[in-house]
Amino acid sequence: MSRSGWEQLLVVVVVTAVVAPLLGRYLAATFRGERAPGDRVFLPVERLIFRLAGVDPENSWTWRSYALAVLAFGVVSTLFLYVLLRLQGVLPGNPTHAPGMPSLLSFNTAVSFITGTNWQAYSGETQASYLAQMVGLVVAQFTAAAVGLSVALAVIRGIAGKALTIGNFWADLIRSLVRVFVPLSVLSALVMVSQGVVQNLTGFQTASTLAGGTQSIPGGPVASMEAIKLLGSNGGSFYGAGGAHPFENPTGFTNMFDLLVVIVLPLAIAFMFGRLIDKRRQGHAIVAVMAIIFLSHTVLSMQAEVHGNHFLPAHVAQMVSADSPGGNMEGKEVRFGPAGSALMTVGTMGTTAGATDSALDSYTPIGGAGSFAGILLGEVSPGGDGGGLDSMLIFALLAVFVAGLMVGRTPEFLGKKIQGPQMKLIIAYVLTIPIVTLVLGSISVVLPAGKRSILNPGFHGLSEVMYAFASAANNNGSAFAGLTANTAWYNTMLGVAMLIGRFIPIILALAIAGSLAGARVHAQTRATLDTTGPTFVVFLLGVIVIVGGLIYLPMLILGPIGERIVG
Amino acid sequence: MVHRLITSIILLVLLTVVLGIGYPLVVTGISALAFDHQANGSLVYRHGRLVGSSLLGQSFSDAAGNPLPGYFQDRPSDAGSGYDGASSGASNLGPSNPLLIGFVAGTNTVGLDGRRSATNPFATAADPACVPTDPKGDPVTSPLGDQRYARTPAGSYVCDPNTIPERAITYRAFNGLGSNAMVPIDAVTASGSGLDPDISVANALDQATRVARARHLPADEVVALVRRTQTGPQLGFLGEATVNVLTLNLALDGLR
Numbered sequence: 001m002s003r004s005g006w007e008q009l010l011v012v013v014v015v016t017a018v019v020a021p022l023l024g025r026y027l028a029a030t031f032r033g034e035r036a037p038g039d040r041v042f043l044p045v046e047r048l049i050f051r052l053a054g055v056d057p058e059n060s061w062t063w064r065s066y067a068l069a070v071l072a073f074g075v076v077s078t079l080f081l082y083v084l085l086r087l088q089g090v091l092p093g094n095p096t097h098a099p100g101m102p103s104l105l106s107f108n109t110a111v112s113f114i115t116g117t118n119w120q121a122y123s124g125e126t127q128a129s130y131l132a133q134m135v136g137l138v139v140a141q142f143t144a145a146a147v148g149l150s151v152a153l154a155v156i157r158g159i160a161g162k163a164l165t166i167g168n169f170w171a172d173l174i175r176s177l178v179r180v181f182v183p184l185s186v187l188s189a190l191v192m193v194s195q196g197v198v199q200n201l202t203g204f205q206t207a208s209t210l211a212g213g214t215q216s217i218p219g220g221p222v223a224s225m226e227a228i229k230l231l232g233s234n235g236g237s238f239y240g241a242g243g244a245h246p247f248e249n250p251t252g253f254t255n256m257f258d259l260l261v262v263i264v265l266p267l268a269i270a271f272m273f274g275r276l277i278d279k280r281r282q283g284h285a286i287v288a289v290m291a292i293i294f295l296s297h298t299v300l301s302m303q304a305e306v307h308g309n310h311f312l313p314a315h316v317a318q319m320v321s322a323d324s325p326g327g328n329m330e331g332k333e334v335r336f337g338p339a340g341s342a343l344m345t346v347g348t349m350g351t352t353a354g355a356t357d358s359a360l361d362s363y364t365p366i367g368g369a370g371s372f373a374g375i376l377l378g379e380v381s382p383g384g385d386g387g388g389l390d391s392m393l394i395f396a397l398l399a400v401f402v403a404g405l406m407v408g409r410t411p412e413f414l415g416k417k418i419q420g421p422q423m424k425l426i427i428a429y430v431l432t433i434p435i436v437t438l439v440l441g442s443i444s445v446v447l448p449a450g451k452r453s454i455l456n457p458g459f460h461g462l463s464e465v466m467y468a469f470a471s472a473a474n475n476n477g478s479a480f481a482g483l484t485a486n487t488a489w490y491n492t493m494l495g496v497a498m499l500i501g502r503f504i505p506i507i508l509a510l511a512i513a514g515s516l517a518g519a520r521v522h523a524q525t526r527a528t529l530d531t532t533g534p535t536f537v538v539f540l541l542g543v544i545v546i547v548g549g550l551i552y553l554p555m556l557i558l559g560p561i562g563e564r565i566v567g
Numbered sequence: 568m569v570h571r572l573i574t575s576i577i578l579l580v581l582l583t584v585v586l587g588i589g590y591p592l593v594v595t596g597i598s599a600l601a602f603d604h605q606a607n608g609s610l611v612y613r614h615g616r617l618v619g620s621s622l623l624g625q626s627f628s629d630a631a632g633n634p635l636p637g638y639f640q641d642r643p644s645d646a647g648s649g650y651d652g653a654s655s656g657a658s659n660l661g662p663s664n665p666l667l668i669g670f671v672a673g674t675n676t677v678g679l680d681g682r683r684s685a686t687n688p689f690a691t692a693a694d695p696a697c698v699p700t701d702p703k704g705d706p707v708t709s710p711l712g713d714q715r716y717a718r719t720p721a722g723s724y725v726c727d728p729n730t731i732p733e734r735a736i737t738y739r740a741f742n743g744l745g746s747n748a749m750v751p752i753d754a755v756t757a758s759g760s761g762l763d764p765d766i767s768v769a770n771a772l773d774q775a776t777r778v779a780r781a782r783h784l785p786a787d788e789v790v791a792l793v794r795r796t797q798t799g800p801q802l803g804f805l806g807e808a809t810v811n812v813l814t815l816n817l818a819l820d821g822l823r
Contacts (some may be wrong), residue, residue, distance in 0.1 A: 002718045019655055028576025053577045072571035076579055093684040135587035139579075142586045170574060177582070181592065190601070199598040199606040204653060207619045210816055211627045214651040217608055219622050223598065224591040231700050241646075242656035244759030245598075246622040252799060308752070311668045311675075313696065316735055317749040323768035325807040330667060330731075330756040331657040334642070334765040335799070337807035341759070358759040360655035362667070450752065456661035457708070458675075482659035523701055563663060 001299075001306045002320040003325075005339025009299070012263075012343070013291075020264050024271025024283070030173075030179050031153055032276065042179050043165035049174050049443050058089065060163065062366060063514025066154050067258030068506050069169040074114055074503065075460050081110040084136040085128075093131030096205030096218075102125065108491040113137050115502035116144030116352050116384060116421030118229070118236030118477035119468075119494060121486040123238055125218055130201065138225050140557050142185075144178040145272035145385045146234025148352075152269060153388030158513025159393060160277040160414050166510070166517055180265075181306035183231060188261050189227035195257075196250035199223040223246055230261040233354040233384040235477040241501060244333055255357055259344045263294070266382035277414060281532040284559050286392050288537050293374075293381035293544070294350050301346035301363070303447060304328075304336060305338040309364055328367065331359025342367060345478075347375030350428030351388065354478030361456065361480040363465065365564035368463065371478070372560060375470050377548040378433070384475065390509045391496045397422065397512070399536070399543040400529060409529055413523040424514055429508040433473045434551045436497050441469040441555075449489035461565035466555050468494060474539060570743045572823065611813065619777060619813050624764045626650045627816065634741065636781040639766070639774050642753055643734060646761025658757045665708045669696025669730040681709045697726035722728045733756045742777045765809035768797050792818055 030036045061069075084091075089100035103122055112119040118141070122128060128137070152173035157166045193199050202219040209215050222238040224546050226248055229236055239245040249255055267287055274283015306327040308318030320326035327338030336344065341358035348355045349371040360371060374381060380392045401418050405410030411418040418426075444450030444465050454461040464480040471478055472494040479485065485494065491540065523527075530536060598606035599657045619625050626649050628639035634640050660667035663675055670676040670687040671724045672695070678684035689699045698706050699716045707714060707726035717725035726733050743820055750759035751770040771793045779786040786794035800806045 004800060004804050004807065008806075011804070013787075022726070039703075049578075049581060052581060055574060055578075068568060068577075069571050072568065076572060076575040079728070080579060080583075082734040123654070123656075125655065126779055134591045135583055138591065139583050139587040143579075143582065150737050170578065173578070177586070182586070186589070186594060189808075191603045193594075193598040196605045196609050198608045200608070202594060202607070205608070205610070205617065207617045207625070209619055209625045209627075210638065210813070210820065211629065211767040213626060213630070215619060215623070215625050215630075215650065217610070217617075217623060218652050219608060223606075224594040227594075239655050241657065241760035241762070244657065245655050246624075246760060246764055247620075247764055248708065250622050252801040256805055301638055309662045309668070311663055311671050313732055313735070315749055316731060316752055316755060317769070318752050321769065323772065324751050324753070324770070326752060328662065329752045329758075330660065330662070331759045332756075332766055333758050333760060333763050334753050335763075335806045335809050340806045356759075359659050361659040361661055362657065364662050401594060422713060430756055455659060456664045458663070460663060462663035481657070483663065519712050563661075 001303050001335070003501045004337070005302050005306060008340055008343055009302070009366065010258060011547070012256060012347070016264055016267060020267040021263060021271050024275065026274035027180065027268055028275035029176065031272070036179070036483070039181065040402045045178050046174055049207055052472050057074065057182065058082035060165035060167055061169070062164070063154070063158065063166050063510045063517065066166055066169050067510045070151065070506060071503065072145070073147070075200055077140060078110050081113060081136045082106050084132055085109055088129040088132040091131055092127065093134070096126065096129065098127055098129040098221050104105045104488055104491040105486060108435055111495045111498050112477065113140035113236060114144060115475050115498045116148060116232065116234050116235045117472060117475040117498045117502070118354070119472055119479065119498065120236055120477070121316040121491055124237060133225060133238060134221055138228060139236040140180055141232050141236065142177060142226070142229045143173070145228070145236060146173050147235070148384050149176040149180065150386070151268065151509060152389045152513035154311065155390050155393060155513040156273055158274055158325055158517040159416070161517060162521065164518035166513055171512050181228065185224070185227040185231055187225040188231055191257060192223045192226055192254055195253065195254045196318055197223040197226055198247045218247065225251055227261070230258050230355055231265060233262060233266065233351045233353040233393060235348070235355045243355050244359070249357050252335055252340060252438055255340050255344050258355065259347045262348045263382055264356060265385050268387040269386060269536050270382065270392070271391065273389055279414070279532070282376060282414070285537050286389070286396070289392065289540050289544070290382040290388070292541060293377060297373040297381070298343060298347045298368045298539050301367045303341040304338050304364045304366035304370065305342040305419035328362070333358065333364035346374060347370045349476065349478065350377070350379055350383065352379055352384030352475045354476035356478050359481060360478060361482040365560040368480070369556065369560040372467065372470070372556065375474050375476050376552045377544055379474050379476065380544060390505070394426055394512065395544050396531065396540055398426050398430065399403040399540045400531060402543060403529055403539055403547060409527060412522060412528060413531060415524065416516050416519045417522070425512045425515065429512070430504055430547055431509070432504045433501050436473040436500050437466070437469045438555065440497055441466045444469070444489070444493065447489070449487070453484040453487055453490060455484070459566070461557055462463035466559060469497055472497040475502050611817070613817065620765055621811060621813055623762045624650050624812060636741070637779055637791055638819070639771060641812050642763055642766060643729070643755070643757045644761040645757045650762060655760045655762055657759045657761060665698050666706060666727065667731060669685050669694070669698050671696060675685070677709060679710060680713060690728065690768060691723045694726050696730065696732040697775040698730055699724040700727055703728055742773055746771065747791055755815060764787065764811050764813060766812055768793070771810040771815065780818065784817070788822070789819070792822070809819055
């Protein structure tokens with residue numbers, strides 16, 4: 001890889017290693033339920049909202065009540081967003097004259113943003129009004145992120161706590177917004193604007209170009225959306241080209257800043273977990289697994305992209321030099337180069353953001369496989385805001401159970417026994433997303449309605465379709481964008497995949513937490529399996545790779561691996 | 568369940584007002600006060616006229632679409648018909664797609680019947696990777712039995728001009744480079760946004776001689792201008808060294 005690639009990666013690691021634990025400390029203090037930093041400012045705001053909505057934040061619920069509240073909020077938000085998108089053409093705040101979205105596209109888009117997927121079958125410049133983006137999509141990006149963090153808090157309370165109840169969803173939701181997402185979004189947005197991300201309410205302006213032609217220069221409240229898009233691990237961009245657009249991601253600095261904004265919070269949530277259960281080493285073990293997976297698939301892709309496209313003739317210069325970025329530059333911006341592009345794009349694939357600064361469809365087979373890996377391993381590197389921790393904890397429960405069987409010890413995690421009822425839920429959790437991805441993807445490559453949308457021939461075409469369903473079911477939202485996704489088939493089926501991929505795992509995670517809530521906590525003895533040391537870290541990695549990797553292996557052979565070997 | 572739905576509705580209305588209207592307007596307001604230039608798109612004016620944005624690439628071709636030799640040229644673009652600010656986007660062509668890399672013998676080549684073939688039957692002397700076009704100019708990647716092709720007066724196939732090998736041929740001819748000269752990768756590939764404002768330094772230097780000749784300037788002067796315009800990487804390591812094409816061309820217009 002190029003020197004600047006290694007340097008950028010090193011800076012990402014160092015900055016994250018400093019900021020994530022600090023933020024984790026703040027989060028733990030905020031959600032411990034006692035006096036929290038910033039109470040003087042935040043508490044009055046929270047109290048006002050609770051009073052207006054008639055919510056008693058002290059009332060703690062069972063997992064069933066918690067799950068029902070999450071679902072109720074999901075239903076209401078989806079309906080509201082659907083209606084807004086249908087009507088955007090006749091509503092104010094539409095300087096670019098975007099017409100109302102057709103019904104299936106509205107369904108797909110509403111589901112996509114409420115589930116935090118941010119799969120975009122529409123093009124931002126022309127098909128979404130400023131009002132719809134601000135009042136609909138941005139609000140959905142905030143709430144999707146806050147729901148994720150809230151569920152993680154409930155899961156932690158269930159898995160580690162002594163009470164039978166797991167918290168109050170309304171209180172968690174509002175607290176995460178008021179104390180985490182809104183303040184951090186305002187700060188991030190202003191940093192972005194200072195670098196050149198646009199933030200205005202004007203429509204297109206017409207410039208007279210030097211060559212004597214004209215060019216439409218877009219505008220819009222971009223930075224405010226960009227901030228929560230990344231901070232909330234959402235990924236949905238204002239413009240069609242997403243993070244490759246110079247108005248969203250104008251400099252090498254914003255490119256790295258964007259990546260950091262995506263990955264720091266999920267890691268901080270893992271640190272917060274360690275503090276909340278008063279066992280910080282447990283948090284560190286989980287962070288270690290997240291970091292190892294993140295580095296593996298990101299470095300793999302960076303190497304492949306800097307190495308370049310081996311199908312090209314030798315006289316096209318792909319070597320890195322002081323005067324040329326080299327590498328596979330199709331679909332990439334010169335200011336980022338292949339290393340910076342792969343770092344940012346593939347770095348966000350282990351989260352639910354799937355924010356890209358380059359065209360994934362044009363990645364080399366191995367570069368693209370790196371981003372596939374981030375998604376297929378269940379998005380735990382470091383995962384979405386909250387969702388990453390949920391998945392990691394469930395993999396940890398699975399690992400404890402498997403390890404217990406292997407060495408003949410009672411499987412325990414944090415002193416609680418893992419038994420039959422939990423294992424059934426855990427297996428359902430682990431299998432839900434692969435089943436959705438593989439079944440719907442397979443149907444799509446057989447039916448004419450699915451095949452018609454494929455752009456690239458052969459192995460790569462299969463990758464396009466399977467990637468779309470993996471991305472939707474995992475709520476990632478990135479795309480091999482050659483696939484024509486705005487069709488009745490894909491709008492419907494990807495919408496279904498997103499809904500199942502979001503809400504079934506949430507319900508199962510809450511159910512697992514509920515089944516462990518109030519369970520007896522056994523004292524740690526010498527016979528207890530240590531879940532914080534390097535042995536457990538390696539074992540957990542193995543479980544994740546085997547479960548995630550093997551399920552998808554046939555598909556990967558027919559897709560990216562076949563393309564690399566056969567061409 | 569009903570009371571949960573009602574609470575959801577109340578909260579959603581509150582959040583929509585605060586997050587959907589309040590938040591973007593606050594950010595817009597602070598941005599307008601602190602970073603007015605950036606927030607409005609880093610617009611560039613010349614003699615009071617808006618000529619573009621320093622962050623967006625623009626086309627330096629004449630009305631017929633021919634690149635102007637007196638201006639440095641951006642990268643190929645897939646935003647609309649090229650550098651369309653209302654239609655950002657990439658080619659999304661896969662790394663082995665013949666529309667991107669041409670027909671590479673043994674990899675993706677097909678015979679006249681559309682079946683896989685070890686050699687490229689459409690190869691021309693200039694372009695062994697030639698992808699043929701039909702009489703309408705559309706590239707043909709899987710021909711049928713009765714396929715008709717566009718031909719040059721000399722009888723060889725007319726190749727799709729948008730593959731990387733063809734772009735390399737065009738680039739060399741346009742810039743007066745030797746037929747085997749290395750071509751910078753960014754000069755023959757389209758960017759992710761279709762609006763990339765930059766080219767690599769190598770690409771700018773390869774174009775300098777042509778620009779100097781078209782403007783009757785000493786080549787040294789244009790090369791020096793490229794080196795003065797070159798920026799980055801930011802802080803020495805963030806991203807890559809770039810040359811902003813609009814800035815460079817404005818400076819070029821300012822020379823005489």
